[in-house]
Amino acid sequence: xxxxxxxxxxxxxxxxxxxxxxxxxxxxxxxxxxxxxxxxxxxxxxxxxxxxxxxxxxxxxxxxxxxxxxxxxxxxxxxxxxxxxxxxxxxxxxxxxxxxxxxxxxxxxxxxxxxxxxxxxxxxxxxxxxxxxxxxxxxxxxxxxxxxxxxxxxxxxxxxxxxxxxxxxxxxxxxxxxxxxxxxxxxxxxxxxxxxxxxxxxxxxxxxxxxxxxxxxxxxxxxxxxxxxxxxxxxxxxxxxxxxxxxxxxxxxxxxxxxxxx
Amino acid sequence: xxxxxxxxxxxxxxxxxxxxxxxxxxxxxxxxxxxxxxxxxxxxxxxxxxxxxxxxxxxxxxxxxxxxxxxxxxxxxxxxxxxxxxxxxxxxxxxxxxxxxxxxxxxxxxxxxxxxxxxxxxxxxxxxxxxxxxxxxxxxxxxxxxxxxxxxxxxxxxxxxxxxxxxxxxxxxxxxxxxxxxxxxxxxxxxxxxxxxxxxxxxxxxxxxxxxxxxxxxxxxxxxxxxxxxxxxxxxxxxxxxxxxxxxxxxxxxxxxxxxxxxxxxxxxxxxxxxxxxxxxxxxxxxxxxxxxxxxxxxxxxxxxxxxxxxxxxxxxxxxxxxxxxxxxxxxxxxxxxxxxxxx
Amino acid sequence: xxxxxxxxxxxxxxxxxxxxxxxxxxxxxxxxxxxxxxxxxxxxxxxxxxxxxxxxxxxxxxxxxxxxxxxxxxxxxxxxxxxxxxxxxxxxxxxxxxxxxxxxxxxxxxxxxxxxxxxxxxxxxxxxxxxxxxxxxxxxxxxxxxxxxxxxxxxxxxxxxxxxxxxxxxxxxxxxxxxxxxxxxxxxxxxxxxxxxxxxxxxxxxxxxxxxxxxxxxxxxxxxxxxxxxxxxxxxxxxxxxxxxxxxxxxxxxxxxxxxxxxxxxxxxxxxxxxxxxxxxxxxxx
Numbered sequence: 001x002x003x004x005x006x007x008x009x010x011x012x013x014x015x016x017x018x019x020x021x022x023x024x025x026x027x028x029x030x031x032x033x034x035x036x037x038x039x040x041x042x043x044x045x046x047x048x049x050x051x052x053x054x055x056x057x058x059x060x061x062x063x064x065x066x067x068x069x070x071x072x073x074x075x076x077x078x079x080x081x082x083x084x085x086x087x088x089x090x091x092x093x094x095x096x097x098x099x100x101x102x103x104x105x106x107x108x109x110x111x112x113x114x115x116x117x118x119x120x121x122x123x124x125x126x127x128x129x130x131x132x133x134x135x136x137x138x139x140x141x142x143x144x145x146x147x148x149x150x151x152x153x154x155x156x157x158x159x160x161x162x163x164x165x166x167x168x169x170x171x172x173x174x175x176x177x178x179x180x181x182x183x184x185x186x187x188x189x190x191x192x193x194x195x196x197x198x199x200x201x202x203x204x205x206x207x208x209x210x211x212x213x214x215x216x217x218x219x220x221x222x223x224x225x226x227x228x229x230x231x232x233x234x235x236x237x238x239x240x241x242x243x244x245x246x247x248x249x250x251x252x253x254x255x256x257x258x259x260x261x262x
Numbered sequence: 263x264x265x266x267x268x269x270x271x272x273x274x275x276x277x278x279x280x281x282x283x284x285x286x287x288x289x290x291x292x293x294x295x296x297x298x299x300x301x302x303x304x305x306x307x308x309x310x311x312x313x314x315x316x317x318x319x320x321x322x323x324x325x326x327x328x329x330x331x332x333x334x335x336x337x338x339x340x341x342x343x344x345x346x347x348x349x350x351x352x353x354x355x356x357x358x359x360x361x362x363x364x365x366x367x368x369x370x371x372x373x374x375x376x377x378x379x380x381x382x383x384x385x386x387x388x389x390x391x392x393x394x395x396x397x398x399x400x401x402x403x404x405x406x407x408x409x410x411x412x413x414x415x416x417x418x419x420x421x422x423x424x425x426x427x428x429x430x431x432x433x434x435x436x437x438x439x440x441x442x443x444x445x446x447x448x449x450x451x452x453x454x455x456x457x458x459x460x461x462x463x464x465x466x467x468x469x470x471x472x473x474x475x476x477x478x479x480x481x482x483x484x485x486x487x488x489x490x491x492x493x494x495x496x497x498x499x500x501x502x503x504x505x506x507x508x509x510x511x512x513x514x515x516x517x518x519x520x521x522x523x524x525x526x527x528x529x530x531x532x533x534x535x536x537x538x539x540x541x542x543x544x545x546x547x548x549x550x551x552x553x554x555x556x557x558x559x560x561x562x563x564x565x566x567x568x569x570x571x572x573x574x575x576x577x578x579x580x581x582x583x584x585x586x587x588x589x590x591x592x593x594x595x596x597x598x599x600x601x602x603x604x605x606x
Numbered sequence: 607x608x609x610x611x612x613x614x615x616x617x618x619x620x621x622x623x624x625x626x627x628x629x630x631x632x633x634x635x636x637x638x639x640x641x642x643x644x645x646x647x648x649x650x651x652x653x654x655x656x657x658x659x660x661x662x663x664x665x666x667x668x669x670x671x672x673x674x675x676x677x678x679x680x681x682x683x684x685x686x687x688x689x690x691x692x693x694x695x696x697x698x699x700x701x702x703x704x705x706x707x708x709x710x711x712x713x714x715x716x717x718x719x720x721x722x723x724x725x726x727x728x729x730x731x732x733x734x735x736x737x738x739x740x741x742x743x744x745x746x747x748x749x750x751x752x753x754x755x756x757x758x759x760x761x762x763x764x765x766x767x768x769x770x771x772x773x774x775x776x777x778x779x780x781x782x783x784x785x786x787x788x789x790x791x792x793x794x795x796x797x798x799x800x801x802x803x804x805x806x807x808x809x810x811x812x813x814x815x816x817x818x819x820x821x822x823x824x825x826x827x828x829x830x831x832x833x834x835x836x837x838x839x840x841x842x843x844x845x846x847x848x849x850x851x852x853x854x855x856x857x858x859x860x861x862x863x864x865x866x867x868x869x870x871x872x873x874x875x876x877x878x879x880x881x882x883x884x885x886x887x888x889x890x891x892x
Contacts, residue, residue: 051484072483074485085481089481090481097277098470101467102470106485112468112471117282117284117466118282118284118285118467119277125277160485164485
């Protein structure tokens with residue numbers, strides 16, 4: 001199965017510090033993949049290299065077979081690579097509707113229109129309203145994003161990423177900082193994502209990981225420690241050693257039934 | 263200006279209509295433009311002043327496009343203003359009587375093209391670096407252009423200025439009379455047309471993507487917006503607008519002096535936008551009126567110390583009234599709206 | 607030509623002392639303070655008042671200028687500037703621009719708009735011949751004093767606890783606070799020191815510059831060039847860029863007076879195009 005997102009020997013140094021260590025990685029279409037590792041393992045750096053926020057010191061990144069290593073972030077986004085950020089990156093003074101209308105317009109190549117006001121393209125508006133409806137944001141679609149509660153903002157962060165119907169979605173800790181009462185909504189949204197979309201979930205929360213991931217990559221000190229299915233990873237002694245004392249031991253010894261492990 | 267409740271009703275009904283409604287013309291806008299036209303009959307002795315204000319407003323508008331909607335802090339707009347002024351001035355001076363060189367509208371076109379072109383070339387400078395770097399680069403370019411203007415006095419007339427600028431009658435019909443009536447109508451019309459275009463741009467999907475760049479450039483890139491390309495375009499448009507403002511000055515005053523290139527001009531226009539309200543378009547218009555009025559009043563009272571009051575106003579503005587005049591008016595309107603719906 | 611070089615170095619060192627406070631403030635507090643030149647102007651006028659009105663020796667005006675402007679700086683920082691640390695760069699530019707306007711007008715009102723001539727102290731009047739170069743005693747004095755100040759500054763930054771706290775705060779404010787460093791106090795002290803140095807520079811430069819109320823505006827450009835080209839992450843960056851600027855300006859005005867300020871602006875724009883972080887700066891997040 002051809003990989004929709006791939007890296008070969010991807011490497012990133014910051015001065016004397018190696019943040020990403022020779023990572024070779026392949027993501028098939030429709031994947032449900034998680035990237036885990038202890039704090040400081042370089043997960044977010046890796047995602048930044050994938051999405052184009054950072055340029056690698058060496059190595060290559062391929063999107064759908066095309067070498068995108070030198071491509072800037074916006075070009076990769078246009079080619080179908082979307083992401084959410086660990087800390088929400090939203091337009092505080094926009095409304096959710098404006099945000100999604102913009103994302104969809106850009107994806108459809110309509111964002112350079114300059115004469116008619118925003119909102120006159122019925123197709124774009126209804127697609128945006130539908131998406132917001134699906135993500136339970138319809139009732140706040142005209143509110144100022146900066147004034148929304150954190151959980152709603154986090155949902156919008158996901159909405160804006162999927163608005164362009166990307167081939168690959170990188171989710172950086174989607175439930176981070178979200179109050180307990182609102183986590184289910186986020187998890188439901190992630191579960192309902194289209195099957196053809198390849199997902200990479202960066203997570204600390206093993207609940208989420210075992211619920212959604214069919215495959216895992218464990219990153220330690222910027223390099224890949226091991227890859228495999230959740231069952232394999234859980235029983236890998238090296239992984240246990242790395243995580244000893246870092247996490248709920250339960251999360252490892254009793255994987256969730258009915259989740260992606262099936 | 264629908265109340266919150268009415269807004270909610272529209273929202274559930276038709277989200278598209280709600281968005282479009284934001285771009286609708288509101289009564290204060292009509293009022294402002296009608297008033298501007300009415301001045302022709304209300305104050306016929308002050309055409310020259312109104313002409314100045316209209317030109318200043320256009321320059322301030324060019325800065326608002328660049329600063330208010332794209333977040334580029336620039337001190338260099340004066341360079342484009344000056345380039346436009348000299349282009350139109352030279353066209354009118356050396357093309358006396360020969361169509362098309364001395365036709366005022368073509369002069370505007372020429373000025374816009376020249377200023378826009380130089381803006382395009384220099385736009386790459388403002389894409390890189392921090393706020394301070396951009397500030398310094400735009401300032402540096404403006405100062406270089408100023409020096410060039412000084413040195414190339416065989417073109418620009420140097421310190422004596424460019425004299426003998428004689429534009430042909432507007433549309434072949436209207437002479438530029440000494441009272442400035444044609445001048446004012448001309449400048450006002452050009453301002454109005456360019457304002458309409460700017461207003462349409464700002465409310466369009468293009469404008470939305472510019473505001474996104476200003477609001478959160480990381481997210482803008484992450485959804486595919488080619489940030490650099492968009493900034494180059496808006497910077498070029500801003501330069502063209504400033505150039506056209508300069509051309510209006512040259513044509514309506516029949517003279518171009520070196521201080522069109524001065525840093526002080528750029529700074530004044532920036533202050534006008536800030537006082538009026540950045541990112542509102544109308545801030546540029548309202549700000550120029552207020553600025554000229556303030557200047558007239560304060561400068562005649564204490565001429566040397568005009569800058570003290572300006573400085574104080576600036577400090578107070580930053581601390582307490584960051585939205586400028588439009589910001590204060592908007593806050594007032596919101597408070598009245600709330601009071602009204604509370605009573606209802 | 608050696609004379610020109612020498613004069614350029616003196617001018618450059620003086621520019622460095624004037625601008626270093628601004629560089630540190632920008633690097634530390636991420637605050638664009640255009641009003642920095644006003645402190646230099648204050649220093650100049652303090653010298654003028656002390657020497658002309660009170661007949662005090664020029665040498666006493668130097669520490670006086672430093673202390674008075676440092677105190678003034680600390681006061682303004684705690685009362686006004688502190689309210690603007692979270693605001694955008696544009697706001698800071700506007701605010702400090704407003705302060706310059708106010709101070710320029712105030713000085714004009716109290717001291718008049720004329721250029722103030724300060725005569726060289728008699729002990730430093732005169733020139734000495736050195737390998738074919740004619741070097742003024744005062745310029746020599748400026749070079750020695752500024753060099754000592756620079757060395758002292760570098761020592762403070764690298765060898766003292768205050769210095770390491772300052773550098774930590776410049777590097778990463780949040781982490782520094784987390785380590786228990788009183789960042790607000792560092793800000794106040796640094797701002798005071800920077801303003802004091804500016805005041806001292808203004809006093810030292812008074813015999814050269816013929817101080818008048820437009821001084822902050824005229825020199826703002828020079829300070830900003832020094833910092834934009836030198837970067838704000840070190841003080842060696844501004845040091846070398848100030849020297850470069852000083853020599854280029856003096857040489858330019860002597861050899862090709864027709865071009866004048868042109869050269870400086872062109873160099874600056876060229877540098878910033880190729881290295882937006884300045885000649886010596888690191889590329890930081892901002």
